[in-house]
Each structure stands twice: as C-alpha cells, then as structure tokens.
Amino acid sequence: MTSLAKTDALQNLAGTIALAGAGKMGGAMLTGWLAGGLDATRVTVIEPDPSDEIRAFAAKGIQLNPKTATAADTLVVAVKPQTFHEAGPALKPFVGPSTLVVSIMAGTTIAALEEVCGGRVVRAMPNTPASIGRGITVAVSAKSVSAAQRATADALLRATGSVEWVDDESLMDAVTAVSGSGPAYVFLLAEELARAGVEAGLPAELATRLARETVAGSGELLHRSKLGSATLRQNVTSPGGTTAAALEVLMGKDGMQQLMIRAIAAATKRSKDLAK
Numbered sequence: 588m589t590s591l592a593k594t595d596a597l598q599n600l601a602g603t604i605a606l607a608g609a610g611k612m613g614g615a616m617l618t619g620w621l622a623g624g625l626d627a628t629r630v631t632v633i634e635p636d637p638s639d640e641i642r643a644f645a646a647k648g649i650q651l652n653p654k655t656a657t658a659a660d661t662l663v664v665a666v667k668p669q670t671f672h673e674a675g676p677a678l679k680p681f682v683g684p685s686t687l688v689v690s691i692m693a694g695t696t697i698a699a700l701e702e703v704c705g706g707r708v709v710r711a712m713p714n715t716p717a718s719i720g721r722g723i724t725v726a727v728s729a730k731s732v733s734a735a736q737r738a739t740a741d742a743l744l745r746a747t748g749s750v751e752w753v754d755d756e757s758l759m760d761a762v763t764a765v766s767g768s769g770p771a772y773v774f775l776l777a778e779e780l781a782r783a784g785v786e787a788g789l790p791a792e793l794a795t796r797l798a799r800e801t802v803a804g805s806g807e808l809l810h811r812s813k814l815g816s817a818t819l820r821q822n823v824t825s826p827g828g829t830t831a832a833a834l835e836v837l838m839g840k841d842g843m844q845q846l847m848i849r850a851i852a853a854a855t856k857r858s859k860d861l862a863k
C-alpha cells in the first residue's frame with residue numbers, strides 16, 4: 588500500500604478511538620495515526636504516566652485521561668500483558684457490544700481479551716521498527732469482527748509499517764518469536780560483529796561503527812532490492828574468498844541455522860507459556 592493510500596485509509600476512518608497505554612508501542616502507533624491525518628479529536632488516550640510528546644498531542648485535540656469513560660468504536664490495547672490483569676477490567680467502560688478491540692499485547696489470546704474486555708477482538712503483534720514507520724505487524728481477527736472493522740484495524744496497524752493477516756491464532760506464538768522479538772536478534776548481530784572485530788584487532792569505536800552501518804545498510808539493501816536474501820548473500824560471496832571462509836563457519840554444523848531454530852523454538856515456547 589502506498590503512503591498516500593495509508594493516509595486516505597486513516598483520514599477516512601470512521602468513529603472514535605480509545606488507546607489504552609501510550610508507552611513505546613502505543614505512542615508509536617498514536618504518532619503514526621496523527622502523522623497519517625487521523626482526526627485527533629476522535630482519539631482518547633488512557634495513560635497514567637504520559638510522556639511530554641503524548642501531552643503535546645493533547646494540544647492537538649486528543650483527549651487525555653478523560654474523567655468519564657464512554658464506549659468507543661475502537662479500543663486499542665497497548666499496555667503490558669502483566670498490567671492487563673489489573674488494567675483490563677477498568678477498560679470495560681470503553682467497550683460496547685460492537686466495539687472493535689485491537690490488542691498488541693504479547694501472549695494474550697482473543698479468548699482472554701473477550702473475557703476481560705468484551706467487544707470484537709483483533710489480536711496483533713507489531714515490532715519496534717514501528718517507531719520509524721518500518722514495523723511489520725501480524726494480525727488475526729475473531730469471527731465476530733466485521734469486514735469494515737477489519738479494515739479499520741488494518742488502517743490503524745498499517746500506520747506503523749506493513750501488516751500481514753493470518754487465519755490461525757495459534758501461529759501468533761511463532762510470529763512473536765520471529766518478527767515481534769526479531770529486532771533484538773538483529774541488534775545482537777551488530778553487537779557480536781563489533782565484538783568479533785575488536786577480537787580481530789580493530790579499535791572498539793571503529794568496529795562498532797562498521798558493524799552498525801553494515802547491519803543497517805544491509806537491512807536497507809534487503810528492503811529496497813527485489814532479490815531474495817540468499818541471492819544477496821551469494822552476491823557478496825566469491826568461491827574461496829574471505830566471505831566464503833566466514834560462511835563456512837556460520838553455515839557449518841552448530842552454525843546459525845541450528846542456533847536460530849533453537850532460539851525461535853525457545854521464544855515460541857515462552858510465548859505459549861505466557862498465554863497459559
């Protein structure tokens with residue numbers, strides 16, 4: 588979807604929106620909505636400790652921590668899953684029988700959301716590049732969600748990047764492991780590349796800069812290129828060369844493939860356990 592189409596979808600969005608939790612993720616979503624032209628006067632934010640940025644949005648017309656709660660057309664839940672046990676029942680007054688409830692909480696199921704908040708639930712998993720509009724979100728909707736409500740959820744989630752919809756909620760644990768937690772693995776790659784550079788004799792500051800720009804530049808190349816990641820990798824690798832020597836280690840027995848499979852399995856299991 589082009590950024591123009593994104594803006595249209597946000598500008599044409601109907602009804603009122605309540606956002607519970609305007610921390611890192613909720614704040615990034617709100618910033619994306621307003622930048623995309625969503626009418627600020629239709630947005631209510633419930634946030635016990637608003638940042639200066641969120642307070643500044645109040646001057647643009649959002650309602651911050653209203654004294655009385657009324658049912659919204661859409662409630663977006665962006666509090667921590669641990670907070671939800673406490674915060675959830677307090678959100679009920681914002682939910683009417685046909686309110687769309689969009690949750691980005693890790694490990695919180697559609698059934699749990701329906702039980703605590705009611706409403707018609709979309710469960711979504713974003714990731715932190717959302718803060719620069721380059722996130723990817725995976726979403727799944729309850730059967731009660733109408734096509735129009737799904738389009739509303741899509742527009743709200745798309746304000747921070749791209750959106751994929753799945754039909755099977757059980758996939759959300761693996762989604763959380765791959766794209767939700769994924770940015771941490773990429774940042775770790777930058778850390779370890781720098782550390783290995785120091786081991787190989789580079790000054791720490793130079794190694795850090797080289798690793799950071801290599802990860803960031805390669806990410807951008809992957810983003811802009813039509814080629815797949817394997818082809819881009821092969822394009823750097825000449826037979827018998829330096830890259831090939833490193834890849835023999837990284838792609839060898841107990842290399843990155845096995846490590847990544849174990850890491851994703853561990854994160855998937857933790858996501859399942861958290862949902863219990």
Ligand SMILES: NC(=O)c1ccc[n+]([C@@H]2O[C@H](COP(=O)([O-])OP(=O)(O)OC[C@H]3O[C@@H](n4cnc5c(N)ncnc54)[C@H](OP(=O)(O)O)[C@@H]3O)[C@@H](O)[C@H]2O)c1
Pocket residue numbers: 607608609610611612613633634635636665666667668670673674677691692693712713714715767
């Ligand atoms: N960060 C990620 O990479 C990531 C990725 C995917 C999904 N998520 C999900 O996104 C959600 C938010 O994560 P985050 O990283 O944005 O956390 P965060 O920065 O801690 O944001 C949560 C916000 O909710 C506020 N809050 C606490 N109690 C509340 C209440 N009763 N009513 C309304 N707001 C309340 C918190 O305020 P206080 O600071 O005052 O407690 C905080 O500002 C989580 O459920 C997480 O699973 C995060």
